[in-house]
């Protein structure tokens with residue numbers, strides 16, 4: 001779990017650039033989404049300054065038939081409702097992170113989750129790119145701006161960003177960052193990139 005945020009702009013953002021005059025703190029809702037087993041729970045767990053709410057359940061044999069465990073070593077649980085965490089990005093910007101289950105059978109939850117969100121960080125496993133298509137489609141359908149965080153799993157070869165952009169059919173302006181969801185700094189850097197992008201677009 002991430003450490004408690006200290007005051008000041010420890011993520012390198014300057015507060016006054018991003019918060020309307022007079023406001024002391026702005027709460028920003030961000031979705032952390034991605035296909036099954038891409039690292040959503042790990043990501044929120046690595047960065048949340050509060051004990052993350054997690055709804056992990058042991059995977060059943062029934063789930064094994066539908067959830068593709070190929071390439072996912074030693075995974076025994078899956079998120080059945082949502083992950084929730086909080087990150088104070090700067091003195092005045094607080095992110096509320098909602099991790100949505102990756103399996104398409106949970107898609108009805110997305111409607112509620114997407115409401116009021118400023119944008120989404122889409123976690124992508126470069127070895128399972130096709131699994132990200134429906135996730136990206138959904139986020140676009142809800143009209144949310146997003147950045148891509150390529151979660152680098154051990155032993156996977158590096159992928160050229162250009163090839164990945166083409167494979168995912170991304171707009172040139174869509175930010176793509178690599179991250180290790182287990183690492184607080186790395187996860188924070190991905191979120192900072194997303195928030196900068198969202199705020200630039202909003203201004």
Ligand SMILES: Nc1nc2c(ncn2[C@@H]2O[C@H](COP(=O)(O)OP(=O)(O)OP(=O)(O)O)[C@@H](O)[C@H]2O)c(=O)[nH]1
Pocket residue numbers: 034035036037038039040041042043073074075077078079080101102103151152153154179180181182
């Ligand atoms: N090497 C490596 N392993 C990771 C990384 N992120 C997650 N993992 C591992 O990948 C597995 C799946 O991670 P989860 O965080 O459960 O993935 P999830 O997207 O929440 O999965 P669901 O909720 O079931 O869809 C776990 O065993 C993690 O320890 C990463 O950045 N690098």
Ligand SMILES: [Mg+2]
Pocket residue numbers: 040041042078079083
């Ligand atoms: Mg999960």
